[in-house]
Amino acid sequence: MEQTKPIFTQEGHKEDVKNRLLDAAEALFCEKGFDRVSVRELTAAAGCNVAAVNYYFGGKDKLYAEMFRRQFGTMIQRNLDVIERVMSQPGVALEDLLRAVMKPLIRRVIENETGGKVIRLLVREILNRQIDRELFARDMKGQLFARLGRVILQLVPDIDPDRILLVVLSFDGAILHPFLFMEFYQEIMPDLTIDDLLDHMVRFVAAGIRGYAKPNQEGN
Amino acid sequence: MEQTKPIFTQEGHKEDVKNRLLDAAEALFCEKGFDRVSVRELTAAAGCNVAAVNYYFGGKDKLYAEMFRRQFGTMIQRNLDVIERVMSQPGVALEDLLRAVMKPLIRRVIENETGGKVIRLLVREILNRQIDRELFARDMKGQLFARLGRVILQLVPDIDPDRILLVVLSFDGAILHPFLFMEFYQEIMPDLTIDDLLDHMVRFVAAGIRGYAKPNQEGN
């Protein structure tokens, strides 16, 4: 409310008003949530007039959706790139893949980058079904999950292909939990380092995947 | 907005206005989120006048907090009871504990019970830090996690006690993922049964815990 000074002025950004509004949206929506941010605050932070949101995006909600599209799209693409990079090396183990995927994500949330906050906010919206799940959850994440499933099957061939999606989803759950609740982790384990956490996650998930592949050869 | 007919009338509930308001709060807040529900809607759904929220709870936000306190408190207690019950039996395996804890939670979200929705909403609020994390996240869940850590150590004694909290947190992550994203699970795996899902989760988490306990012991 008392935030009326522009925080994304022309000096900070050589881009146009549209980009300044997207930056202001990321900062303010992540901090307070959609309903607690007014168009007046957004335009004040972007250093433009109140009509600009409607002029450039067609409304507050459209600006919100555009903000997610930008961040989530680049995050999915970054993950796909990481997978290609690690799988192109010789002698890759399951642990290498897991660590390569997890590390940049955890680093991003620990270092409190805007991207991490936007993804948290997106999860929040998915939980409340107030955003277009068609586009984000299914199309984008579906593509990433399919790729992950294929490379995990490549590294651990004796998983039942019909179950690989469940394995990928559990992998996703293992990543998402610290991603979402990092404050809680740090609160109850103040000495936890990022490497401790990564080591644990890699070990836990790798064991889960391998143990899932060979349950208990009792004649099945 | 057009929802103006009372949905929790005196016939449904022999309790007083206070309980009808709590029921209306669970239904409406879970559906639309705090900011999208007006006091007018709440009181219309509870079949009372608009002043009742302020009279009984001291404001819309106090009613919101009270709703969480009720549901989250009983959920933690139910989990603690389940743990006591399963651990009192002879010859309990890790898998028995995991399944006993997971089953009622997953059933609750699959059958779309109000309790499950309230917990989802609570996670949403924790993600946005707009609720008193002191009370909920640390005190209540801390108690449950401590108990879980002790019984897991009892069942799998060779886990490093300094790492048991990380193991419990990964267990929590494994439960929370389908709990939060059940619609997504059902969308990409329409034939998934509750038992398939439970079997997978038990197998994945048990392997993760056991593999974590003994990282490289090929001859066990």
Added chain:
DNA sequence: GTCTATAGCCAGATAGAC
């Protein structure tokens, strides 16, 4: 305890000047 009526405020969108 229960209710109505209203005070006081702030929102998103837009018309129209420049």
Added chain:
DNA sequence: GTCTATCTGGCTATAGAC
């Protein structure tokens, strides 16, 4: 493209009748 001024409508909280 940019801005100001304003329209229209919603909200929470409360004063005060019963």
